[in-house]
Amino acid sequence: MPAYIHGFGAHLPARIVTNTDIADRIGKTADWIEKACGIRERRWTEPEISVADLAVAAAQNCIENIGQQEIGLIIVASGSAPGGFPGPATEVALKLGCAAVPAIDLPMASAGSLFGMVMASQMCQQYRDILVIGAEKMSSVLQVGGAPDPNTEILFGDGAGAVLISSRPGRWRILDSALHSDAIFRDRLSFDWHSPLKMDGLTVILQASRKLPAVIEEVLTRQNIVTTDVAAFLMHQANQNLLIRVAKTLGVGEDRFYLNIAKYGNTSSASMLIAAAEWAESNPHPSSPIVFAAFGAGFHWGALVAGDDTALG
Amino acid sequence: MSDPNQIQRLRRVVQQFTKDPLPADSEESLFESGLLDSFALPDLISALEQEFSIKIPDRDLNPRKFDSIARMEEYLKQHAG
CATH class of the missing domain: 3.40.47.10 (Thiolase/Chalcone synthase)
Structure with missing residues (x-):
């Protein structure tokens, strides 16, 4: 369904x-x-x-x-x-x-x-x-x-x-998604309210640089969509340099990645949906398909692709 | 990795991603010395995979394993053919 x-x-x-x-x-x-x-x-x-x-x-x-x-x-x-x-x-x-x-x-x-x-x-x-x-x-x-x-x-x-x-028909139909976790890295980005936030930045960047493009490719390949056909990548706004790097790895222009981290910083789990809201507001008649993706503490990462039913035929 | 040719290949690959010449001391941390930054490391890993025809699994992507020329030599010694 x-x-x-x-x-x-x-x-x-x-x-x-x-x-x-x-x-x-x-x-x-x-x-x-x-x-x-x-x-x-x-x-x-x-x-x-x-x-x-x-x-x-x-x-x-x-x-x-x-x-x-x-x-x-x-x-x-x-x-x-x-x-x-x-x-x-x-x-x-x-x-x-x-x-x-x-x-x-x-x-x-x-x-x-x-x-x-x-x-x-x-x-x-x-x-x-x-x-x-x-x-x-x-x-x-x-x-x-x-x-x-x-x-x-x-x-x-x-x-x-x-x-x-x-489940009611709406603007974009969710076509596919993939979620992953790797608990081996659970202490590389963690916080427990008793001590300061711990972040092994090198490991986070290194893992995210590989896993984000891979999981995006995973869902797009299953749907026979090539990266250059994606209208917008709506990502967790973790680090601007990281997102630009992911765009380069996927072979798409940075302009396909909606970026607002410069004005809001990394708002963790909120950032991807804030970016999506701003992107939708500034694109009253948006193209599709669109890709959502995030990587973070856990490590947990994943991607979701959605398309306009009419555009996808 | 004791093959001088392979060590030369390793140093040539790493040199592509460092801002300055590599240190004479192969144990010196390339991150602490500022020669490599967090965004150069993923590119370096990809270049090592290509140069030595290996696939470095994500679980091995621990920056400490690639912190110095000596540690990269050690990793390649164990994993490159």
Whole structure:
């Protein structure tokens, strides 16, 4: 049974934190930060705003964009939600006015929203309209521990993105997807609220540089789609240099990759859906097929390809 | 890898990706010395695979295994024919 993407939503906090704002604190220059990761600024929310608050705002934006009223299931991906239970999903459901709707927490950073989309594409036959949200308050993660680590302090931002996936026909039909994990690398990018975020950047970049092109090729090959026919690559915005490298490996122009990391930083599991929401807003009549892909802590990675039924014939 | 020809081939491949001449000390870390950065490493791995006709599995993609000329020599000694 087919699954369809109906539309996206996003929410970014208003507070802009520039490279100049953090340069002195980490002993680097603003130019060094931009050269290292392609980020010029990021958004950090106010302390009283929660992951669930960010998720609700993105969900409301998605619902407004689509005009959808019925929600059959909610999936909230976040690697920065506070520990303990219940997670933010039920709070999101309550604040959206659907307290009795099943709500699933997906405690996954980075690739969380991609995994949520794939889960939704399988579950929508039973639950019909599924709202998948990626929401992150990475600024609170950065406050755990001692002196700021320049390698992580420069990267992360706050925000949330959302997508509605349904069994009802919609804008894009989900054609295929692939998910992978390799627990051997689980300690190479980790965070537990007791000590600072740990990131082995060399290993992350090295693994992502190989695995992202491979998983994208995996789903495209199964669907007999060549990379140059893909209209847009909507990726987890981990690192601009990494995404440019993935484009080069796939043999497609950088212009096919929607990039917004320069203004929002890496918003972990939220970033792919924020990028999708902005891309959809700036492309009222978008081409297809489109590819979603993410790689991150776990390591978890995957890709999903969706196409316009009419365009694909 | 004790074949001088192979060592020469290795150094020639690595040199394509470093900003400055390779250090005389083959144990010196190419990352700590700033000769290699994180984005040069994936290209270097691909070039090693091509030059030595091997497939380096993702599980072996640990930067420490490719941190110096000596470590690359050791890896290729075990895996290249």
